[in-house]
Amino acid sequence: MRYVSTRGAWQSDPQPFRAILLEGLAPDGGLAVPERYPRFERDEIEALRGLAYPALATAVLARFVGDIAHDALARIVAAAYTREAFGSDDITPLVALEPGLSLLRLSNGPTLAFKDIALQLLGRLLEHALGGERVLNILGATSGDTGSSAEYAMRGKRGIAVFMLSPRGRMSAFQEAQMYSLDDPAIHNLAVEGTFDDCQDLVKALAGDAAFRRRHALGAVNSINWARIAAQVVYYFKGWLAATGVNAAKTRVSFAVPSGNFGNVLAGHVARSMGLPIERLIVATNENDVLDEFFRSGRYRPRGAGETHATSSPSMDISKASNFERYVYDVAGRDPQRLRSLWDELARRGSFDLHGTPLWRQVQESGFVSGRSTHADRVATIRDVHLRDRVLIDPHTADGVKVARELREGDEHVICLETALPAKFAATIREAVGFDPPRPAAWVDVEKRPQRFTVVANDRAEVAAYVAGHALAVAGRAA
Numbered sequence: 001m002r003y004v005s006t007r008g009a010w011q012s013d014p015q016p017f018r019a020i021l022l023e024g025l026a027p028d029g030g031l032a033v034p035e036r037y038p039r040f041e042r043d044e045i046e047a048l049r050g051l052a053y054p055a056l057a058t059a060v061l062a063r064f065v066g067d068i069a070h071d072a073l074a075r076i077v078a079a080a081y082t083r084e085a086f087g088s089d090d091i092t093p094l095v096a097l098e099p100g101l102s103l104l105r106l107s108n109g110p111t112l113a114f115k116d117i118a119l120q121l122l123g124r125l126l127e128h129a130l131g132g133e134r135v136l137n138i139l140g141a142t143s144g145d146t147g148s149s150a151e152y153a154m155r156g157k158r159g160i161a162v163f164m165l166s167p168r169g170r171m172s173a174f175q176e177a178q179m180y181s182l183d184d185p186a187i188h189n190l191a192v193e194g195t196f197d198d199c200q201d202l203v204k205a206l207a208g209d210a211a212f213r214r215r216h217a218l219g220a221v222n223s224i225n226w227a228r229i230a231a232q233v234v235y236y237f238k239g240w241l242a243a244t245g246v247n248a249a250k251t252r253v254s255f256a257v258p259s260g261n262f263g264n265v266l267a268g269h270v271a272r273s274m275g276l277p278i279e280r281l282i283v284a285t286n287e288n289d290v291l292d293e294f295f296r297s298g299r300y301r302p303r304g305a306g307e308t309h310a311t312s313s314p315s316m317d318i319s320k321a322s323n324f325e326r327y328v329y330d331v332a333g334r335d336p337q338r339l340r341s342l343w344d345e346l347a348r349r350g351s352f353d354l355h356g357t358p359l360w361r362q363v364q365e366s367g368f369v370s371g372r373s374t375h376a377d378r379v380a381t382i383r384d385v386h387l388r389d390r391v392l393i394d395p396h397t398a399d400g401v402k403v404a405r406e407l408r409e410g411d412e413h414v415i416c417l418e419t420a421l422p423a424k425f426a427a428t429i430r431e432a433v434g435f436d437p438p439r440p441a442a443w444v445d446v447e448k449r450p451q452r453f454t455v456v457a458n459d460r461a462e463v464a465a466y467v468a469g470h471a472l473a474v475a476g477r478a479a
């Protein structure tokens with residue numbers, strides 16, 4: 001399997017998996033996508049039934065990874081998906097909520113959010129790719145969940161260091177404690193005197209400096225990373241297999257996905273494109289409803305920072321869905337020329353509209369539908385699911401459940417992806433049900449643990465000096 005760019009750069013020179021593992025971004029600004037989607041025929045899907053999660057993951061991922069030996073891949077996958085890391089051998093258990101609606105629990109990993117599923121694997125894939133010889137200094141910005149998930153995935157990995165910028169004093173006490181209590185000499189928490197946008201600007205400035213970037217072997221593990229998408233494809237197979245049982249042909253299975261950067265639901269689109277019989281992909285947004293607007297109207301209009309609301313499902317507070325380009329590439333017949341003209345229009349006018357164009361039919365045939373929720377919806381849904389189903393869900397998952405209940409059709413079985421545990425969002429849970437969410441034992445006293453972080457000014461030179469002074473040294477020969 002080789003990879004091309006959504007904007008055309010690699011079409012005549014497709015890249016192997018290991019070449020896109022680090023970056024995901026092509027030199028023309030496009031995103032890496034597989035040359036064509038690997039196909040699972042119906043009997044091949046049935047043959048996956050009954051496999052344990054690591055074996056299932058290896059079978060699916062092997063179709064995307066051509067240049068890591070099958071044995072090595074199986075070992076990496078088995079090391080990532082363990083009962084110790086994810087709380088059960090099922091890794092992503094499916095639990096019934098009410099008739100026609102289930103939850104696929106994706107958030108029992110080390111940091112209690114679904115991003116662990118992809119990042120735990122990515123840490124091991126990167127370590128393997130570096131081969132004990134090369135180094136990688138990961139530079140990132142976080143407003144909460146991604147940073148800790150990345151740090152817990154990369155800690156202890158040979159040849160990898162992390163520099164994570166976070167806005168000082170602007171995360172929840174739990175999120176701060178989760179990140180800052182991590183005790184690993186190669187994990188660097190930089191608490192920036194500024195906002196999340198300032199942190200992102202600092203990362204862009206440093207990573208955009210080609211010489212600095214090369215000298216310190218800087219990399220990123222952001223949500224456009226293709227290996228993250230591939231890792232997420234696996235649990236769509238897992239959820240579909242768990243929901244269908246022996247009557248596979250009679251059950252129409254759809255997924256409802258709380259969405260921000262479009263990474264999670266894109267993995268569902270990929271699974272569907274690989275032949276998994278997913279009926280519909282239900283995109284759920286919060287008040288930041290760029291994606292809902294697109295699937296309803298055909299108009300894609302990313303927002304600016306000033307138009308982005310801070311909500312009670314903060315990991316979905318996104319104004320521009322970075323993975324959306326991969327979906328539009330497919331809708332546009334995988335034609336980089338057409339994709340580029342849409343993105344040119346986006347750059348010129350700030351939006352594009354597919355309604356009334358031939359592409360709109362492709363969108364409608366791609367199985368996507370959408371809905372949105374407000375804070376009041378989430379609180380009501382958390383309360384109602386707790387009362388009726390005796391299950392406590394977090395505000396992001398509540399976005400998904402709210403929209404799933406609204407859009408579910410007669411005999412459809414909807415699997416809502418649980419993207420975080422309620423323990424991470426105590427204030428909203430208290431508002432909904434009047435008590436604090438339970439915490440997994442490992443996190444009970446996390447706020448009391450010693451914290452390690454370095455306060456830095458919102459100043460490029462200061463951050464650059466810190467990174468230069470603490471980065472793993474690049475060996476004499478070029479990487």
Ligand SMILES: *Cc1c(COP(=O)(O)O)cnc(C)c1O
Pocket residue numbers: 113114115145146223258259260261262263264265315316396419420
């Ligand atoms: C990241 C995240 C999301 C959004 O996922 P995308 O892949 O960005 O669409 C939803 N919920 C939680 C809890 C998250 O951490």
